[in-house]
Amino acid sequence: MTEPQPDKHDLPAAGGPTETPMYEYVCHPARRNRTITILTTIFLIVCVILVWLISFSPFLVALAVVILFGSLAGFYFPTRYYFFDDYLLVKTTIQTVRKEWSLFRSYYPDRNGVLLSPFGHPTRLENFRGTYVKFERNRDKVMEIVRGKIDYREGA
Numbered sequence: 001m002t003e004p005q006p007d008k009h010d011l012p013a014a015g016g017p018t019e020t021p022m023y024e025y026v027c028h029p030a031r032r033n034r035t036i037t038i039l040t041t042i043f044l045i046v047c048v049i050l051v052w053l054i055s056f057s058p059f060l061v062a063l064a065v066v067i068l069f070g071s072l073a074g075f076y077f078p079t080r081y082y083f084f085d086d087y088l089l090v091k092t093t094i095q096t097v098r099k100e101w102s103l104f105r106s107y108y109p110d111r112n113g114v115l116l117s118p119f120g121h122p123t124r125l126e127n128f129r130g131t132y133v134k135f136e137r138n139r140d141k142v143m144e145i146v147r148g149k150i151d152y153r154e155g156a
Contacts, residue, residue: 021082023145027136028078044068083145099131101149114146
């Protein structure tokens with residue numbers, strides 16, 4: 001199966017108009033497991049109905065919809081990852097984040113992705129300052145790039 005190729009005009013002008021990423025892919029968790037997606041959506045709808053039955057307030061229902069679906073935007077909407085020689089570009093539905101590889105000092109892979117951290121040792125701030133890159137059946141390729149770009153030695 002080939003990976004979906006984003007339009008080149010989708011990329012922000014970062015290093016010039018002819019710069020192409022060394023690797024790119026789209027991660028869309030909602031498409032991965034339809035059963036989980038259906039159950040999550042049903043749960044969210046039930047929560048919104050409960051808000052209506054408790055409050056009878058259209059404002060609170062609208063607020064519940066925004067908060068509940070907004071908090072799961074990373075699950076329902078695709079995220080595009082672009083790996084360049086000098087930086088990583090992450091495009092979500094509402095934002096584009098560009099981080100230089102030199103910013104990252106360590107990384108921590110798990111089952112679903114890898115956390116790229118600006119700290120050289122584990123700290124509680126990593127979840128707020130780091131960048132989480134989700135895998136899309138491409139763990140080996142992503143980890144190969146991360147290992148090549150981030151010089152991290154445990155305990156250093």
